[in-house]
Amino acid sequence: TQLLEQSPQFLSIQEGENLTVYCNSSSVFSSLQWYRQEPGEGPVLLVTVVTGGEVKKLKRLTFQFGDARKDSSLHITAAQPGDTGLYLCAGVEWGGGADGLTFGKGTHLIIQP
Amino acid sequence: DSGVTQTPKHLITATGQRVTLRCSPRSGDLSVYWYQQSLDQGLQFLIQYYNGEERAKGNILERFSAQQFPDLHSELNLSSLELGDSALYFCASSAKGRGSTDTQYFGPGTRLTVL
Numbered sequence: 491t492q493l494l495e496q497s498p499q500f501l502s503i504q505e506g507e508n509l510t511v512y513c514n515s516s517s518v519f520s521s522l523q524w525y526r527q528e529p530g531e532g533p534v535l536l537v538t539v540v541t542g543g544e545v546k547k548l549k550r551l552t553f554q555f556g557d558a559r560k561d562s563s564l565h566i567t568a569a570q571p572g573d574t575g576l577y578l579c580a581g582v583e584w585g586g587g588a589d590g591l592t593f594g595k596g597t598h599l600i601i602q603p
Numbered sequence: 604d605s606g607v608t609q610t611p612k613h614l615i616t617a618t619g620q621r622v623t624l625r626c627s628p629r630s631g632d633l634s635v636y637w638y639q640q641s642l643d644q645g646l647q648f649l650i651q652y653y654n655g656e657e658r659a660k661g662n663i664l665e666r667f668s669a670q671q672f673p674d675l676h677s678e679l680n681l682s683s684l685e686l687g688d689s690a691l692y693f694c695a696s697s698a699k700g701r702g703s704t705d706t707q708y709f710g711p712g713t714r715l716t717v718l
Contacts, residue, residue: 521704532605532693532709533646540704578646590636590648590661591707 493517494579496594504602506568511597513579514561522555522562522581523591533578559584569601606630607696607710615716621682624713626694628675634658634700635677636707637669641690652677653700681715689717 495514503509513522521540525533537546539555539562546553550573552565562579576598580591606629616622628635637649639662648661652671663669666684671677681688691714695707 530711532607532695532712534605534709535706538704538706580646590638590651590659591646592648593638593646595645 493583493592494581494594496577496579496597498597499595500598500600502600502602503569505570509566509569509599511564511566511577511599512561513563513594515581516560518559518584519581520559520584522559522579524553524562524564525578525580525593527576527578527596533580569599571601571603573601574599605708605710607694607708609692609694609710609713611713612711613714613716615718616684617718618684618686620684620717621680622684622715624679624681624692624694624715626677626679626696626710628677628694628696629708632696632698632708633675634697634705635671635675636695636697637663637677637679638693638695638709639690640693640712646693649679651700658700684717686717689715691715 497512523538524536527533537553542559543557544555550567554563576596578596580593608627610625634653636651640646649663650669651659669679691712693712695709697705697707699705
């Protein structure tokens, strides 16, 4: 069982459309992070959310951390082909012994021109 | 460019062999993490070092080991390789080693293929 479940697994939409990607868990997290990974490269951090209910915006990307610190969402407005990539959520479990990140399996996003 | 370097970029070897992957963290970062990325399991945390000492272990097999040297570079040793060990191996570094709030910067990865 994956500790962090991401949905959808694959998403292909047209340029200009809006989309939301979800990251859910039954566990509480100290923080959740969103990464974007392109083929042949390592993940690149987009944002870290720390406080339950927190909302952060990064240009056309809006990130939200659930009130109970168990889930998060990423909303992209007016998607562009440059947004194409693998979006990963990751976190450190509250009270967990390891500081290594637990990752979801990711959402493969394709924005078609 | 994250500032984390990994060598080699690609590695092809046979079952039963042993390989060493190398990672140099960003300048000033004390903590190094190793991750394995495969199609079926996704990104999995293997092990973390902080200033030369092992700090945390994840899903690392007994056939795998790592160390961090005084100059802070790290090596991941994989032995008795199996076909299922074929994956991308990423190294990440962070300043303080606190995974919950410390930003981890990932290297470009080493693609290991076991034939």
